[in-house]
Amino acid sequence: MEPSVMSYLPLSLCYLTSTTFSSSILTHLYINVETLDDCFYLLDGRLRKLTTLCVNVYYVNTFVEIVHNMDQLLNLKCFSLKLFHSFQQYDKIALLLRRMSNLEKLTLNIFIKNRNRVIDGTNIQHDILDYMPQLRSFIFYICTYVEPAVLSYKLSSEDIQQTLTNIGLQHVSNMVNYVTCFVNFVYGVRAACSIFSLPFEFNYLQDLGNNFPNIVFSCVTYLLIQDTIPFEHEFFMRIARSFPLLKHLCIRNRESQQLNGLVTFSSDNCQLHSIIEYPHLTILDVRSSHIDYAEQFLNETKTFIPCLTEIEASFSGHLKAVTKDFTREETRRNCAKVKKITSIVPVVHSEDFCLYFPSLYK
Incomplete structure (x- = not known):
């Protein structure tokens, strides 16, 4: 070996x-x-x-x-x-x-x-x-x-x-x-x-878009996805099935999800999709993506990420918006184990922020 x-x-x-x-x-x-x-x-x-x-x-x-x-x-x-x-x-x-x-x-x-x-x-x-x-x-x-x-x-x-x-x-x-x-x-x-x-047989794959073959990439732990058209919920369901051991996901897409254009962040109780689980994902990079993709992954009614420990975001304002100033219950569970947050503009460590990301201080 x-x-x-x-x-x-x-x-x-x-x-x-x-x-x-x-x-x-x-x-x-x-x-x-x-x-x-x-x-x-x-x-x-x-x-x-x-x-x-x-x-x-x-x-x-x-x-x-x-x-x-x-x-x-x-x-x-x-x-x-x-x-x-x-x-x-x-x-x-x-x-x-x-x-x-x-x-x-x-x-x-x-x-x-x-x-x-x-x-x-x-x-x-x-x-x-x-x-x-x-x-x-x-x-x-x-x-x-x-x-x-x-x-x-x-x-x-x-x-x-x-x-x-x-x-x-x-x-x-x-x-x-x-x-x-x-x-x-x-x-x-x-x-x-x-x-x-x-x-x-490689552990990383990059520049995968909406159209990719129906293959199980069982060795891939790092994945970079990008496209000129939006990634919808069904696409991320395919990603979860095709990359069962995914640990690091980088999303590059500036286009808003079409469904999120109709359903705002206030529709927390509206279960429109089955919940996607990424059991091994530890790093989520949404620095070069629309705010919709932070919503897609942090909202537990859409995605469950039990092992998430690191978030990379372009602006702290995106995290504030998706989590409703770090008070939103639907995004709390996916943030509970996060130990590192990287953003261009530093996040203000308010009391609500500290309660929202308790693992940052352990």
Whole structure:
């Protein structure tokens, strides 16, 4: 089983010479690094005996052009690469993978931006599989962000799925979603196109929208959802079923729920929906969302969150409004175990506030 390395700080290798950081006997390495270039340094010949390398990259350096050793990595049998930020240098990844002709197991999680085409089955075949004749296991989650204006064709989930089927990948799926972005101080919309192997083996998933496949993501504990149209109650029912172990939910949606436009916060006794339960959810992030989603999750007549310990909100006024100045009974139970509240404007710790969030002071 892969060791847990997520708690370790990322390392930077760019200032270390090959004689300072090298080994002639190391065969397995699990490591967190700062940039993608650090991954290339690991494979520049200083660790020639490596058979297994698992790398988590925390940042992507897009400004430095460095010429790295491009020799074949014939000893490498297992390689895992996970990037936690989107990047533009897809070609660098493709060139790196082409050096691994004897690879038997590949795990790939990357987010690619500023392309005029999405990464689909055709790219998987030509950029990866054609260069790995020994590959037996391929676990992947690849997301491409593209501007609709630069696309020369219409995006279709069915067409993307067909490209995956065409290359013989059967246990795979995809999602196409439109999300907001902020570039050069201007808000816009871009398409987020994800392809992934099944079962989904990563513990996080992002940019999921209203239209997502009917799949149980049993490993996912962190989920970021966003869309340009509202999330309604039925959508959150699907989320609860599809993500049974969800612990951290981030909601990005500025659109008001249609039903909440008709039913105000005063309608506490009007039970219009079945109650959704998120038994493992501990962190709720509604910083970039309409106030309706704080209402959706804190109101126990809509959602029950027995383990909620942290709330991240953009404005303390949203919490005040939803909880009616921290006196509303329908939102009290979901707030009772909260130990941390983060907001842009600090919350005034009134007497009602202190009674409403007793766990903050334990």
